[in-house]
Amino acid sequence: MPRQPLLHEDRLFPADPGVRDIARSLYRHVKDLPIVSPHGHTDPRWYAEDINFSNPSELFLIPDHYVFRMLYSQGVALEDLGVPRVDGQAVETDPRKIWRLFAGHYHLFRGTPSRIWLESVLAGLFGIDERISVDNADEIYNQIEVSLSKPEFSVRSLYKKYNIEVISTTDSPLDDLAYHQAIQQDRWEGRVVPCFRPDPVVNPDYQGFSDNVLRLGELTGTDSSTWRGYLKALALRREFFVTLGATATDHGHPTAATRDLGEAVCERLFDKALKGILSAGEAEDFRGQMLTEMVRMSLDDGLVTQLHPGSFRNHNDFVYRRFGLDKGADIPTATEYVQALRPLLQRFGNETRATVILFTLDETTLGRELAPLVGHYPLLKLGPAWWFFDSPVGMRNYRRAVTETAGFYNTVGFNDDTRAFLTIPARHDMARRIDCSFWPNWLLSTNWKRRKLMNWHKT
Numbered sequence: 001m002p003r004q005p006l007l008h009e010d011r012l013f014p015a016d017p018g019v020r021d022i023a024r025s026l027y028r029h030v031k032d033l034p035i036v037s038p039h040g041h042t043d044p045r046w047y048a049e050d051i052n053f054s055n056p057s058e059l060f061l062i063p064d065h066y067v068f069r070m071l072y073s074q075g076v077a078l079e080d081l082g083v084p085r086v087d088g089q090a091v092e093t094d095p096r097k098i099w100r101l102f103a104g105h106y107h108l109f110r111g112t113p114s115r116i117w118l119e120s121v122l123a124g125l126f127g128i129d130e131r132i133s134v135d136n137a138d139e140i141y142n143q144i145e146v147s148l149s150k151p152e153f154s155v156r157s158l159y160k161k162y163n164i165e166v167i168s169t170t171d172s173p174l175d176d177l178a179y180h181q182a183i184q185q186d187r188w189e190g191r192v193v194p195c196f197r198p199d200p201v202v203n204p205d206y207q208g209f210s211d212n213v214l215r216l217g218e219l220t221g222t223d224s225s226t227w228r229g230y231l232k233a234l235a236l237r238r239e240f241f242v243t244l245g246a247t248a249t250d251h252g253h254p255t256a257a258t259r260d261l262g263e264a265v266c267e268r269l270f271d272k273a274l275k276g277i278l279s280a281g282e283a284e285d286f287r288g289q290m291l292t293e294m295v296r297m298s299l300d301d302g303l304v305t306q307l308h309p310g311s312f313r314n315h316n317d318f319v320y321r322r323f324g325l326d327k328g329a330d331i332p333t334a335t336e337y338v339q340a341l342r343p344l345l346q347r348f349g350n351e352t353r354a355t356v357i358l359f360t361l362d363e364t365t366l367g368r369e370l371a372p373l374v375g376h377y378p379l380l381k382l383g384p385a386w387w388f389f390d391s392p393v394g395m396r397n398y399r400r401a402v403t404e405t406a407g408f409y410n411t412v413g414f415n416d417d418t419r420a421f422l423t424i425p426a427r428h429d430m431a432r433r434i435d436c437s438f439w440p441n442w443l444l445s446t447n448w449k450r451r452k453l454m455n456w457h458k459t
């Protein structure tokens with residue numbers, strides 16, 4: 001009996017054959033559209049230097065906390081997966097050995113989007129049509145490694161092959177954006193734009209906050225030690241990002257809190273923030289005020305504001321102390337929006353010249369808080385299913401929870417939010433398949449122009 005291919009052409013489509021037909025025909029219209037990637041974490045150096053990735057482990061495993069957290073949760077030491085330690089102590093350096101360890105635990109990814117992304121890359125890009133196992137680990141490793149060194153696997157070649165129209169990186173205001181400048185000066189047709197992520201200079205709890213603020217002043221030729229000078233420095237830095245193509249800012253706050261405080265209060269908070277003596281409540285006030293300031297600035301420079309709240313970062317202190325940031329120990333918290341956003345919305349909620357895109361890691365807020373908010377305030381839009389919910393079920397839940405209140409036009413398109421460059425098309429493809437599956441189900445269930453729809457897909 002012939003073996004089933006690794007990827008079924010109808011994957012993620014509805015089980016009902018009639019509905020599946022409609023999903024398929026809708027998908028035909030969107031599957032080859034260019035990829036627009038407005039939020040993500042790829043490294044601008046890759047595009048500037050047109051690098052080739054080195055080996056399968058460094059590509060798929062070591063930088064991907066989705067992958068190694070799963071193995072860690074089942075008792076595999078991060079050292080054995082080659083994750084570097086902050087104290088420089090030895091970790092596994094043989095990428096082949098790391099790959100074998102991964103292959104031996106591959107069953108753990110059953111039912112997860114990580115497996116769909118990975119298998120989409122293996123089959124779609126490397127032509128590998130076998131599931132990873134201990135038996136074929138070396139063979140698959142070799143096949144990927146040989147391909148990776150070829151010119152057609154350089155980042156710019158893949159950018160073209162993937163039909164990417166534009167991709168945004170995520171950058172600190174203290175970054176000189178040298179790689180972005182190099183990309184712009186190059187005669188390459190790809191479009192890679194920076195995104196202004198000011199957490200290091202607007203979150204008083206961020207490591208080195210006061211030094212970061214002073215550095216911001218140096219970079220902009222401004223006295224950033226006063227409240228007004230600090231705001232001016234931020235506005236100037238945003239402008240610099242705009243000159244290199246930025247279209248958005250991004251904010252990773254612990255909550256969605258916003259504030260609209262008087263200037264004297266802001267000055268006092270800012271002075272205390274620089275001295276590092278804010279209470280936890282005052283730090284929250286400061287971050288909340290800075291969100292409102294960022295939206296105010298967006299009226300001048302046109303940058304869209306993205307808010308990604310509600311992640312308890314570095315929840316596992318042991319892992320954080322040993323391996324540092326972004327090691328899969330970020331856990332979602334319950335997040336409240338209605339009260340939290342009110343100060344911002346009182347001031348700017350009715351603005352039609354600015355946009356704030358809200359994200360959530362708390363699915364319970366989708367129907368109750370976020371859809372009604374974005375379905376009312378002109379300032380607001382709702383971002384796609386994010387992080388732990390960037391998955392088939394997460395995306396379906398999202399559409400079900402918000403569409404009847406927010407409609408489609410108060411949500412924004414998909415973003416991949418990834419640093420795993422090779423998986424970008426697989427992620428967009430998943431979102432397109434889920435959306436194409438949602439439409440017919442939803443329209444048929446409301447019986448809306450049922451006949452027309454059933455016939456339309458045949459045209």
Ligand SMILES: [Zn+2]
Nearest residue numbers: 039040041417
């Ligand atoms: Zn992100």
